[in-house]
Amino acid sequence: MTRDTDILIAGGGLNGPALALALAQGGFRVTVVDARPAPVRAEAGFDGRAYALAIASVRLLQAIGVWGQVADKAQPILKIRTGDGHAGGGNVPFFLNFDHAEIEEGPMGQMLEDRHLYAAFLAAMNAAPGVTLLSGETVVAQAVDPAGVMVTLASGRSLRAGLLIGCDGRGSGVALRAGIRRIGWGYGQTALVTAIRHDFDHEGVASQVFMPSGPLAILPLKGGHHSSIVWSEADATAAAIQALPDAEYLEVLRPRFGDRLGGIALAGARFTYPLSLSLAERFIAPRVALVGDAAHGVHPIAGQGLNLGLRDVAALAEVLILARRRGEDVGSAVALEDYQRWRRFDSTALALGMDTVNRVFSTDNPLLRMGRDLGMSLVGKMPGLRRHFIREAAGLSGDLPKLLTGRPV
Numbered sequence: 001m002t003r004d005t006d007i008l009i010a011g012g013g014l015n016g017p018a019l020a021l022a023l024a025q026g027g028f029r030v031t032v033v034d035a036r037p038a039p040v041r042a043e044a045g046f047d048g049r050a051y052a053l054a055i056a057s058v059r060l061l062q063a064i065g066v067w068g069q070v071a072d073k074a075q076p077i078l079k080i081r082t083g084d085g086h087a088g089g090g091n092v093p094f095f096l097n098f099d100h101a102e103i104e105e106g107p108m109g110q111m112l113e114d115r116h117l118y119a120a121f122l123a124a125m126n127a128a129p130g131v132t133l134l135s136g137e138t139v140v141a142q143a144v145d146p147a148g149v150m151v152t153l154a155s156g157r158s159l160r161a162g163l164l165i166g167c168d169g170r171g172s173g174v175a176l177r178a179g180i181r182r183i184g185w186g187y188g189q190t191a192l193v194t195a196i197r198h199d200f201d202h203e204g205v206a207s208q209v210f211m212p213s214g215p216l217a218i219l220p221l222k223g224g225h226h227s228s229i230v231w232s233e234a235d236a237t238a239a240a241i242q243a244l245p246d247a248e249y250l251e252v253l254r255p256r257f258g259d260r261l262g263g264i265a266l267a268g269a270r271f272t273y274p275l276s277l278s279l280a281e282r283f284i285a286p287r288v289a290l291v292g293d294a295a296h297g298v299h300p301i302a303g304q305g306l307n308l309g310l311r312d313v314a315a316l317a318e319v320l321i322l323a324r325r326r327g328e329d330v331g332s333a334v335a336l337e338d339y340q341r342w343r344r345f346d347s348t349a350l351a352l353g354m355d356t357v358n359r360v361f362s363t364d365n366p367l368l369r370m371g372r373d374l375g376m377s378l379v380g381k382m383p384g385l386r387r388h389f390i391r392e393a394a395g396l397s398g399d400l401p402k403l404l405t406g407r408p409v
């Protein structure tokens with residue numbers, strides 16, 4: 001039976017487009033089906049939603065031809081500071097500081113706004129001859145047979161492919177329909193996300209302050225005087241804060257934010273994200289693979305969610321492109337097994353690591369606070385260990401797929 005496309009990707013958020021571009025570079029015909037109408041997201045104004053992209057992720061974006069479109073809109077992360085705080089406790093002393101000068105590769109990462117990243121993906125997909133994007137369409141059914149996979153869309157259209165990849169986020173329907181179970185739990189925390197304008201230049205410093213109720217990340221945006229915040233609070237508290245008018249919201253934030261950056265004002269829309277852990281028990285099934293949040297939705301404490309997804313993208317693109325060169329079928333079980341072996345342990349370990357960090361840090365228990373503060377000061381005094389953490393945050397450690405080193409497959 002003829003195939004309409006080699007690979008069908010369900011989900012055109014961020015990992016879906018990155019994977020489509022990487023696979024098209026390797027010679028595949030790829031169709032991306034995304035439930036959201038593309039123009040709505042592409043035309044978004046400044047709203048403060050932004051990602052901390054590790055060096056390795058930036059290299060992948062370079063390798064798939066996207067970084068050139070956004071490089072001048074990104075803010076290099078030159079320093080990361082972490083500390084321990086209480087609302088109203090004054091500016092916190094930062095006891096763990098990381099400086100990009102400690103590694104040769106340059107800035108540890110880049111802050112990039114969602115609107116710029118998505119617009120660049122959209123332009124690149126439209127320009128790539130091998131990629132077809134179907135926006136405003138939803139995958140509702142899938143049926144696997146020995147020769148391929150038949151995917152049905154809500155509009156009634158059916159498409160036949162050799163492989164179906166679920167990039168459809170934490171509630172992945174592709175995983176559900178393939179019989180892949182998930183484990184996970186809610187954190188009882190919600191992230192409040194917005195953009196802040198401040199008087200003083202942030203100088204490329206990203207900071208993370210651990211409050212008893214959850215971490216507050218202050219992430220520098222391009223231009224020096226705006227930062228994006230990811231502020232975690234217990235669910236009920238977050239709902240109450242989100243319901244406040246802007247001026248009162250700012251009053252609650254101010255004692256947590258401190259005055260290191262001078263006066264502050266709200267500068268973007270206000271979003272909330274309920275925080276949970278959601279891990280797929282397997283990343284593959286016959287003619288199916290999961291990538292990004294569909295495989296592992298993690299706590300945003302270390303800003304690693306998208307970076308983890310882009311690692312999946314690089315690994316899966318590499319095994320599929322190599323399988324194609326060997327003349328194997330794109331849905332070959334061997335290639336999919338290689339992908340799962342490469343990614344499952346790494347991402348599950350990282351997800352559970354972030355889970356532990358969140359538990360140890362979102363507490364007022366004096367013993368735990370003392371233990372972790374001691375641990376942080378010790379790490380701060382050991383340059384070798386500090387460099388290790390910087391390389392981890394930059395995504396430079398482990399068995400890296402080629403695209404994460406900036407090389408084509």
Ligand SMILES: Cc1cc2nc3c(=O)[nH]c(=O)nc-3n(C[C@H](O)[C@H](O)[C@H](O)COP(=O)(O)OP(=O)(O)OC[C@H]3O[C@@H](n4cnc5c(N)ncnc54)[C@H](O)[C@@H]3O)c2cc1C
Pocket residue numbers: 010011012013014015016033034035036050051052053137138139140167168169170173191193230273291292293294300303304305306307308309
């Ligand atoms: C508060 C917060 C801050 C974060 N900060 C960072 C950070 O600094 N750095 C970082 O690396 N990560 C960060 N993350 C994580 C990052 O946002 C996610 O990991 C990433 O967006 C996941 O992308 P995705 O493409 O896998 O899934 P999603 O972005 O969830 O996209 C899924 C897509 O699939 C589509 N879809 C769903 N079902 C269907 C269907 N049946 N048919 C067709 N389409 C479908 C949806 O419309 C959507 O477009 C943060 C997350 C949160 C909540």
